[in-house]
Amino acid sequence: MGKNNLIGGSIWDEYSQKVQDRMNAPRHMGEFTEDDAKKADAKLIVADFGAESCGDAVRLYWLVDEKTDTIKDAKFKSFGCGTAIASSDTMVDLCIGKKVDEAVKITNLDVEFAMRDNPETPAVPPQKMHCSVMAYDVIKQAAAQYKGISPEDFEDQIIVCECARVSLGTIKDVIRLNDLHTVEEITQYTKAGAFCKSCVKPGGHEKKDYYLVDILAETRAEMERERLKEMNKEDLAFEEMTMVKQLKAIESVLDAEVRAMLQSDGGDMEVIDIQKSAENIDVYIRYLGACSGCSSGSGATLYAIENILQEELSPRIRVMPV
Amino acid sequence: MKVYLDNNATTMLDPCAYELMLPFFKEHYGNPNSLHAFGSATHSALKEAMDKLYAGLNASDLDDIIITSCATESINWVFKSVYFDHILDKERNEVIISGVEHPAVSAAAMFLKQLGVKVIDLPVNSEGLSTAEDLKKVISDKTALVSVMWANNETGMIFPIKEMAEITHEFGALFHTDATQAVGKIKINLKDEGIDLASFSAHKFHGPKGVGGLFIKKGVKLTPLLHGGEHMGGRRSGTLNVPFIVAMGEALKIANSMLEFEDSHIRRLRDKLEDAILTLPDTTVVGNRQNRVPNTILASIKGVEGEAMLWDLNQNGIAASTGSACASEDLESNPIMEAIGAENDLAHTALRLSLSRFNTEAEIDYAIEQIKKATERLRSISSTYAYNPNQR
Numbered sequence: 001m002g003k004n005n006l007i008g009g010s011i012w013d014e015y016s017q018k019v020q021d022r023m024n025a026p027r028h029m030g031e032f033t034e035d036d037a038k039k040a041d042a043k044l045i046v047a048d049f050g051a052e053s054c055g056d057a058v059r060l061y062w063l064v065d066e067k068t069d070t071i072k073d074a075k076f077k078s079f080g081c082g083t084a085i086a087s088s089d090t091m092v093d094l095c096i097g098k099k100v101d102e103a104v105k106i107t108n109l110d111v112e113f114a115m116r117d118n119p120e121t122p123a124v125p126p127q128k129m130h131c132s133v134m135a136y137d138v139i140k141q142a143a144a145q146y147k148g149i150s151p152e153d154f155e156d157q158i159i160v161c162e163c164a165r166v167s168l169g170t171i172k173d174v175i176r177l178n179d180l181h182t183v184e185e186i187t188q189y190t191k192a193g194a195f196c197k198s199c200v201k202p203g204g205h206e207k208k209d210y211y212l213v214d215i216l217a218e219t220r221a222e223m224e225r226e227r228l229k230e231m232n233k234e235d236l237a238f239e240e241m242t243m244v245k246q247l248k249a250i251e252s253v254l255d256a257e258v259r260a261m262l263q264s265d266g267g268d269m270e271v272i273d274i275q276k277s278a279e280n281i282d283v284y285i286r287y288l289g290a291c292s293g294c295s296s297g298s299g300a301t302l303y304a305i306e307n308i309l310q311e312e313l314s315p316r317i318r319v320m321p322v
Numbered sequence: 323m324k325v326y327l328d329n330n331a332t333t334m335l336d337p338c339a340y341e342l343m344l345p346f347f348k349e350h351y352g353n354p355n356s357l358h359a360f361g362s363a364t365h366s367a368l369k370e371a372m373d374k375l376y377a378g379l380n381a382s383d384l385d386d387i388i389i390t391s392c393a394t395e396s397i398n399w400v401f402k403s404v405y406f407d408h409i410l411d412k413e414r415n416e417v418i419i420s421g422v423e424h425p426a427v428s429a430a431a432m433f434l435k436q437l438g439v440k441v442i443d444l445p446v447n448s449e450g451l452s453t454a455e456d457l458k459k460v461i462s463d464k465t466a467l468v469s470v471m472w473a474n475n476e477t478g479m480i481f482p483i484k485e486m487a488e489i490t491h492e493f494g495a496l497f498h499t500d501a502t503q504a505v506g507k508i509k510i511n512l513k514d515e516g517i518d519l520a521s522f523s524a525h526k527f528h529g530p531k532g533v534g535g536l537f538i539k540k541g542v543k544l545t546p547l548l549h550g551g552e553h554m555g556g557r558r559s560g561t562l563n564v565p566f567i568v569a570m571g572e573a574l575k576i577a578n579s580m581l582e583f584e585d586s587h588i589r590r591l592r593d594k595l596e597d598a599i600l601t602l603p604d605t606t607v608v609g610n611r612q613n614r615v616p617n618t619i620l621a622s623i624k625g626v627e628g629e630a631m632l633w634d635l636n637q638n639g640i641a642a643s644t645g646s647a648c649a650s651e652d653l654e655s656n657p658i659m660e661a662i663g664a665e666n667d668l669a670h671t672a673l674r675l676s677l678s679r680f681n682t683e684a685e686i687d688y689a690i691e692q693i694k695k696a697t698e699r700l701r702s703i704s705s706t707y708a709y710n711p712n713q714r
Contacts (some may be wrong), residue, residue: 012633023633029703052706055670059705077705081629278458308604 014125015083016117018090021083028092030075037175041065042072056080058088060138062095064146069099070242075306076138083124084131090114091135100280104143104154107165108136129163130193131207136165143287160210163195175219183212217260224256228312238314239281243274246313250274250283253312258305267291269305280318283309287321297321324639325685329526330475330503330618330676331643335574336528339569342345343530354562355553361702364564371571377575379537380511381519386538388558389567393502394426397469399547399558400498401430401698406465406545408496409439414466415516420444420452420481421659427469444470449609450477450658454485465495472504474518476658476674478618479609480508487516496542502526506577507584507615518542524543524566528678529573533566535541580679588677589616591686595675599623602697603709608658613688617677620658625707628672636695640689643674 015023037044042063050057058081063072074095076088091111095103111132115123124131144151158168174180174189183200187193193212198204201213228249238249250271262268267290275282285305287297292299298321306319326334346367352360354368375387390396401417410414419431421443431441442460444452461468468490473480483499490497498519499600504510506527512520519542523534536558538544544557551559577584596619599605604624623631628644635642659669675689701709 012636023630024637026703048705052625052670057706077703079625079704079706080627082633084627219441 011125011128013310014122015086015128016115016121016123017115018115019083019086019123022086022089026076026085026089028075028089028096029077029085030060030061031077032063032073032075037063040072043146045142045146047138047145049138049141050080054081056084056085056131056134058134058138060088060092060142062142062146064100069101069146070199071095071098071100071103080131080134081128083128084134086115087111087132087135088138091132091139093131095139100143100146103139106136106139108132108163109165111135126163126195126197130198133162158210160208160212161190161192161195161199164191164193165198166190166192166213171212171215172219175216176223180216181220184215185215186212221256221260224252225312228252228256239316246274246294248279249313250309253309254305257308257312261304262287262289262291262301265290265294267294279316281314281316282318282320284320286320323688325681325689325690326641327675327677327681328643328679330478330674332525332531333528333678334680335525335530335569336573338576338655339529339573340396342572343565343569346568350564354564355552366543367568367601368510368562368564369577371568374571374575374686375535377571378571378578379505379522380512380513381537381539382513384540385512386540388538388554388559389562389570390521390534390536390558391522391532392525392534393521395547396534397424397426397498397500398430399536399544400467400469400519400521401427401434402547403544404496405434405437405439407543408466409434412466413433414440414464416440416446416462416464416466418442418457418460418465418468421446422450422452422472422474422476423471424475424500424502425460427471431469439466440464449613450474450479451481451609451613452486454482454489457486457489461489461495463491463493465493467496467498469498469500471500471502471535473501473507473615473618475503476618476672477609477620478503478614478676480613480615482502483517484515487518491516501537503615503618506574507581507617509578509581512537519544524573525568527573527577529570530566533563533570535570585616588679588681591681591683592617592619592677595619595677595686595690596621599693604696618649619673619675621673621675622659622671623673623697624671625704625709626673626697627670630700631696633694634699638692638695640692642678644672649711656684 027194032044034044040063041064045062045064047060059077061075065072074092076092078085078088094106094110112129114125140151140154144153160166160168160171169194170190171186174186178189180186180189183193193200198206199208199210199212201211213216238246241249259268268288269285270288271283272286273284291297302319302321306317309317309319346364349368350363352364354361354365374553376383379387381387417431417434419427419441425702435441444456444460446452457468468486470481470483470486471482487497496518499517501510501520501522503526505522525531546557546559548559553559553562596607599621600607600647602623606622608620620683632642632644659672703705
């Protein structure tokens with residue numbers, strides 16, 4: 001938090017002069033008709049993105065010279081706040097004169113940067129980056145329409161942070177490559193989560209399909225599983241381990257794959273004893289917290305724990321609740 | 323021209339209340355709880371201010387009106403203390419609130435939910451109101467507290483508080499009302515309404531910001547939110563802010579003396595503004611006029627996003643408000659519009675206009691002109707509205 005964030009203020013104070021000017025008098029607001037296209041000897045493209053029910057909707061008009069694939073002129077219409085209007089207007093500015101394949105490369109970051117009064121100061125507050133994303137998305141729609149392909153063809157990855165255009169694959173890669181443990185580290189490495197923060201965790205100002213906290217937890221769990229498998233490859237088979245090593249191996253698997261599941265329901269478990277016989281390795285466990293009175297402790301939960309330990313360590317393991 | 327139409331957010335301090343509070347900053351600064359003459363000088367003013375509050379709310383002398391910093395504090399006090407006094411280690415474990423409460427209530431209820439309390443939301447109808455029948459369907463012997471606002475902060479709709487309090491008492495629960503938007507706008511008679519607890523803030527009725535109160539009916543047990551002294555009979559510690567309390571008492575007295583003016587003059591101006599908005603095509607206003615506090619309009623102007631409208635109005639000197647997502651850090655649509663089941667595409671087009679007795683006819687005429695102008699400009703830009711300049 002800190003001193004500068006304790007007192008909320010008007011988000012309007014954080015708009016650049018360029019944003020304000022374009023909000024008050026957008027230069028490219030309007031529409032083109034088929035007649036306009038004929039007169040310009042160009043192909044008319046009309047692309048929509050968003051919906052009034054979502055709070056933002058933009059329509060982009062392009063007049064494209066089919067001989068050169070160049071956007072000769074463009075206009076927009078927008079249902080949205082002032083920054084949505086300003087972003088759309090700037091986006092149109094950036095499109096005019098470009099080839100369609102070049103226009104597709106315009107990102108929301110380019111739009112936001114173009115609206116800055118000086119290169120060091122953001123043009124809009126973090127929560128308004130969302131509005132420039134709309135401009136980015138509608139370009140993809142228009143280009144896809146012109147080329148007769150699907151807009152998804154421009155997106156070969158799932159975008160987690162729309163503000164910074166960071167994909168799921170990139171985030172997973174940086175976690176693995178740099179052994180990251182916190183969301184703050186992910187933000188430092190990728191800028192994901194640095195702007196509107198909606199992708200950090202549930203409950204932000206916009207609902208998301210993917211959140212950094214979940215991606216981090218899942219990737220860390222995957223890494224832990226891989227580490228365990230690797231350990232098992234190098235070490236002795238589970239059956240040949242000492243009881244201490246067996247206990248450690250069991251605890252590692254439980255930490256990586258079981259405990260979080262139990263703790264999310266207010267419960268937990270502990271290993272009491274390990275007893276070996278000719279056929280089985282019996283792992284005696286005791287449930288804790290909410291799990292101790294839970295009926296599935298001797299049913300579905302027990303089978304799930306047993307299956308995980310059998311799969312990860314040894315098919316001879318049996319789990320016995322006490 | 324500058325026109326302030328955001329009086330449900332906060333109001334201008336009444337000049338008379340302002341004048342009355344001034345001596346208590348420099349001349350009469352004694353702690354009213356002190357024994358010396360400096361203390362007694364402020365003590366008498368404090369007593370007079372409390373008399374005005376009791377008279378203004380029509381409370382019995384046997385009840386308590388505790389001074390707090392604002393309604394949010396009062397509301398939090400109610401919820402947290404109800405948990406300690408009436409839920410923890412008791413058989414009652416439910417709290418009922420309406421689906422359109424101010425976040426001070428809904429967030430306090432969510433806090434109790436984290437502690438294991440069951441929170442039940444009363445549904446609201448298309449006018450944004452919950453009825454006594456709705457309450458009957460969900461209340462039970464498990465209910466510890468029912469909290470329903472007296473008047474809604476966005477729509478201005480007035481809830482059937484008296485009937486709800488009666489039903490609540492039949493089930494042995496406590497009834498609290500967030501009266502923040504009702505005090506100073508409609509007649510308040512706490513002796514008659516059967517309310518156990520009522521919260522209010524001075525700055526909503528032309529008093530100062532940072533002072534409010536909690537009405538506690540005689541006999542209602544409530545653990546203090548603030549411990550540490552014997553102020554307010556030990557119910558709310560902290561040295562009393564005498565100038566603000568003096569101004570709050572005076573502001574309430576003046577507001578109550580102006581209720582008839584509010585219900586005639588302000589209502590007429592409000593209705594004039596509302597009628598003008600409704601002459602624009604594809605506009606709606608939430609809730610029946612007669613059952614609304616006289617100063618409030620929650621309009622929806624199709625094709626015009628709320629914050630964009632605020633921007634245009636602000637450029638032309640008019641202060642209004644919107645629950646629209648883009649105006650805040652939360653991009654979700656206006657929760658009131660959603661709760662009343664408004665079409666999704668209206669949820670981002672909400673515009674709240676709230677008047678006060680300081681608004682003039684000329685200001686309203688100017689606001690009408692500017693709203694029309696902004697609507698035309700923004701609809702001409704709008705990608706979702708087929709704007710027809712001939713359709714006026």
